[in-house]
Amino acid sequence: MTFGQVLEPYVEFARKAFAREATYRVEVFTNLGSLVLRVYLLRQLWVALYGQNATPAAIPLHAMLTYATVALLMSLVLEIDGTRAIREKVREGTIATDLMKPIVLPFYFFSDGVGQTLFHALLIVPAICLSLFLVHIDVPGPATLAVFAISFLAGYAVNFCLNFLMNVVAFWTLETFAVQLMIRWASDLLGGQIIPLAFFPGVLGTIVERLPFASIYSTPLRIYIGDLPPAQWPAAIAVQFGWLALFALFGAIVWRAAQTRVVSQGG
């Protein structure tokens, strides 16, 4: 089989997911409206907070506004979860039919997620333009943007693996809502989506910087706003890929166990 043939189903999965998302058009426009409002409110909030306290943790206001806005836009893409389908398929038993197809299921979930992501990424383009105009976020040079993109993709993959692991738990428990809520909360707060990790006091700050969640939001965002000097970029991205490798390996092991569970218990 050629490489193209191996890839063919997954490209098609992504295209179908993209098309599926595009069928919900009304939602698209209401989302856009609420997004612009959230960007604006976030700006007002940080301006007010900075009015009380001058430049906490050495992040100037314009950098903070950029951080908060970019974090919000990132979350729109990162909150899409192609692995949610695992839970539904296990509960409804349709996972058995999927296992009768010549595909690697985790890659199916990944490409389905990518298709959804691409559609929503397209949607946030107008939001980005409006944000530039409304909040005046900083736009770094092309080199920084390129490194940010790499770091963002690494974070995207780490986020996928985390979601995957948490949904595969459904093979044992059927229900994963509580676990999922916990992980989402952890990755938002401890990952730096809500506030920069530099705001965490003392030893807590040191700890959260070292947790895997930092790879999802904090690392790409610190590269974007220039909080992380270029000399530290390779090391920061290496840490992201380290977590990615670890989670991917762990995911593969858990997936194997989940499949064994199906094949011995009959789905």
Place this chain on the structure above:
Amino acid sequence: MPIIETRELRKVFRSIKRTPGALGALRTLFSREVVERVAVEGVTMSLDAGELVGYIGPNGAGKSTTIKMMTGILTPTSGEIRVAGIVPHQDRRRNARNIGVVFGQRSQLYWDLPLVESFELLRAIYNVPRDRYRANLAEFTEILDMGEFMTTPVRQLSLGQRMRGDFAAAMMHDPRIVFLDEPTIGLDVLAKEAIRTFVARINEERGTTFILTTHDLADVERLCRRIVLIDEGKIIYDGTVEAIVDQYGTHRTLVVTLGDAEPEFSLDGVEIESHEGPVVRIRFDRKEIKADVLIRLVTERYAVSDISIEEPDLESIIRRIYVEGYEAP
């Protein structure tokens, strides 16, 4: 060479015994009393390419478990299994390219997408060459009459339309073997007939092997030459439909409609099953009395407006075997 071969195939499910109640749940945490349930007990069978076999048995007999082992999503506890030369559970993805599946109760179509997009997705999944795909799509659309709902989202299809879509989906990659699990459940007579015609035609034209699991024995009578009967995990009959009908179907029923003037009816040496209005049903063993003799006896004594013989159908025979067990002739 057979396309499907199993030898002494066995599957035992293990589960932890649960005690009811809160205390029971606590006990389940600590004591691990394992309960074993034998689903398939030593199934040996062999199917040749191009056969259309009915695999039947009561609920819980082990039919689905056998099929799942053939598709590779269940690992046998012991025994051997080969599907087109492949051991399914060891090489599930390669096996998947040779097989197609249709589940009456579970669709493999993509719910949100128009029907045709599910087919396109399947084309990509199985790497079907485009011209082959177009030829198949055109042929299936014609036989199954899917033209008018091809672009309708699957969730809006009727059950009959959806099942036709599911059949086409299962055949799109030209599988050598197709497993049909209760494919006509819940369908109206027209949809059933459309699907039976489709299966018969694909089997004849392409030599595709079919294993049909069903409770609707009309499917089997219409399509299968051979049936495999399974009960409590064991094969109790494997042979032609005619042979089993021959063996069990020695009783027939003569249905006589009497003329108005004949309210009473009696005849020595035969069993009157029922007598309602002018219709009398007479059960007889063809080994003891020939039909033409019986008819002469009846018509000599009574004025008869109509007369017919009912052959035993497969359903009544199978029902008898489920209740009484099978006895080899």
